[in-house]
Amino acid sequence: MNKLAALLSTLVLLTACGKQESASTTPAPAATPAAEQAAAPATEGAAAAPAEQAATDQAAIAAPAETVSELDDAPAPAEQQQASTTQPALKLGGAASGPATSAKYKEGANYQKIVPAQPTNAGPGKVEVAEVFWYGCGHCFALDPAIESWRGKNKPAYVEFVRVPAMWNEGTRLHARVFYTAELLGKLDELHSLIFREIHVTGNQLNSVDKIAAFFQQHGVNKDEFTKAFSSFAVESKLQRADFLNKRYRIQSVPTVVVNGKYSTDVSTAGGESQLFGLIDELAAHEHGG
Numbered sequence: 266m267n268k269l270a271a272l273l274s275t276l277v278l279l280t281a282c283g284k285q286e287s288a289s290t291t292p293a294p295a296a297t298p299a300a301e302q303a304a305a306p307a308t309e310g311a312a313a314a315p316a317e318q319a320a321t322d323q324a325a326i327a328a329p330a331e332t333v334s335e336l337d338d339a340p341a342p343a344e345q346q347q348a349s350t351t352q353p354a355l356k357l358g359g360a361a362s363g364p365a366t367s368a369k370y371k372e373g374a375n376y377q378k379i380v381p382a383q384p385t386n387a388g389p390g391k392v393e394v395a396e397v398f399w400y401g402c403g404h405c406f407a408l409d410p411a412i413e414s415w416r417g418k419n420k421p422a423y424v425e426f427v428r429v430p431a432m433w434n435e436g437t438r439l440h441a442r443v444f445y446t447a448e449l450l451g452k453l454d455e456l457h458s459l460i461f462r463e464i465h466v467t468g469n470q471l472n473s474v475d476k477i478a479a480f481f482q483q484h485g486v487n488k489d490e491f492t493k494a495f496s497s498f499a500v501e502s503k504l505q506r507a508d509f510l511n512k513r514y515r516i517q518s519v520p521t522v523v524v525n526g527k528y529s530t531d532v533s534t535a536g537g538e539s540q541l542f543g544l545i546d547e548l549a550a551h552e553h554g555g
Contacts, residue, residue, distance in 0.1 A: 281518035281531055282402035284433050370544045376530040383513045383526035391425045392552045394545055395523045397516050399431040400440040401470070405520045406461045408532065412520075413458070415542050423553050431519050432508040436472065442495065443477055445503040449494045450486055459484070524548040 372378060387393035396412060398405040416426050430441035443460060447453040463469050463480060471477050474495070481491045494500065514523055522541065523529050528548050535541040 281404050281520065281533060282399060283518045284431075284516070367547060370535070370540075370547055375535050375540075375544055376524075376528045376548065377534075379514060379523065379527055379529055383510065383523075385526045386427070387425045387525070390553075391423055392421075392525050392549045393425050393427060394420075394525075394549060395427045395429050395510075397429045397431060397511065397514065397519050397521045397523065399437050399519050400443065400460050400464055401436065402431075402519050403465060404532070406465045408520050408538070409458065409461055411538055411542070415545075419542070419546075421546065421549060421553075424549050429507050429510050429523075431516060432504070432511045433516075438504065439477075440471065441504055441507055442500060443471060445500045445507075446477075446481070446491070446495045448503075449497065449499055450481075450490070452481075452484065452486065456484060525552045527552070 370376065385393040385395075398409075400406075420426060428444070430444045431437045432441055444453070444457075447456045447460070460471070460480075464471055469476060469480070471480060477495070478488055478491050482488060514521070514529060518531065521529055521531050522545060524545060525548070530541065530544055530548075532538055532541050535544045
C-alpha cells in the first residue's frame with residue numbers, strides 16, 4: 266500500500282503522456298494477429314517498474330495541430346482539411362461555439378475548439394463525453410478513479426460517457442485491442458481498472474499476446490474464447506474507428522477529454538482535476554442547451 270500511495274502521489278504531479286514519449290517508452294508487442302503484424306521498434310526497459318514509468322512520463326507536448334485524413338497517417342495541408350463523410354452511422358456535430366459567457370473557463374486557455382466538429386454516437390438529446398486514454402499511461406491511471414467516480418455518481422443524465430483508446434503506435438494499438446476485447450467479451454466493467462493495475466502496480470506490461478491471454482485466463486476467459494474475440498472482425502472495426510477519431514481529434518497527449526466532438530481539454534489545461542470535471546459539466550450543459 267505504501268508503494269502504491271507513493272506511486273499515485275508521484276503521478277498526480279504529472280499531467281499527460283505525450284504522443285512522442287509513448288513512441289519511445291512503449292514496448293513493442295512480441296506477437297500480434299495478422300492485422301497487427303507491423304511491429305514497432307523494440308525499446309529497452311519494457312518491463313520498467315511503475316515508479317520508473319512515472320518518472321519517464323512528461324508534460325504533454327506542445328506540437329502544432331495536425332490535419333489528418335481518415336485513410337492516411339501523413340498530415341495534409343491545412344487548406345485540404347475537411348470533415349469526413351465516411352462515417353454514416355455517426356452523428357456529425359454542428360458548428361462549435363463554446364460558452365463564451367463563462368466567468369471561470371475560457372476558450373484557448375482552458376479548452377480548445379475542434380474544427381470541424383467531429384462525429385459522435387450520442388443518442389437524441391444526449392451529449393457525448395469521450396476520454397482518450399492509454400493503459401500504459403501513468404497519468405491516465407492516476408485520473409481513472411476520478412473518472413469512475415464522476416461517471417458513477419456525478420455525471421449528468423444526458424451525458425453519454427465513452428472511452429477511446431490511443432492509437433499512436435503498435436504498443437498503444439495492442440492495448441487498444443485489449444480494451445475492445447474486454448468490451449466484446451462483456452468483461453470491460455470488471456477488468457478496466459484491473460488492466461491499469463496489472464501494468465502500473467504489478468509491473469506486467471501486457472506487451473505480448475501470450476501475456477494478455479494469460480491475464481484474461483486469470484479472470485475467467487478461456488484461451489479459445491479469448492483468441493476468437495482478440496482477432497475478431499468486431500474488434501478490428503472498433504480499432505479502425507478509434508484510429509479515425511484519434512486523427513480527427515488530433516490527439517497529441519493522453520488523457521484528453523472531448524466533449525460532443527467539439528471541445529478538447531485535459532487536467533493541466535483545465536487547471537486541475539476538480540476544474541476538469543467542472544469544465545466538462547459546463548461544456549456538456551452548453552451542448553445540451555442548458
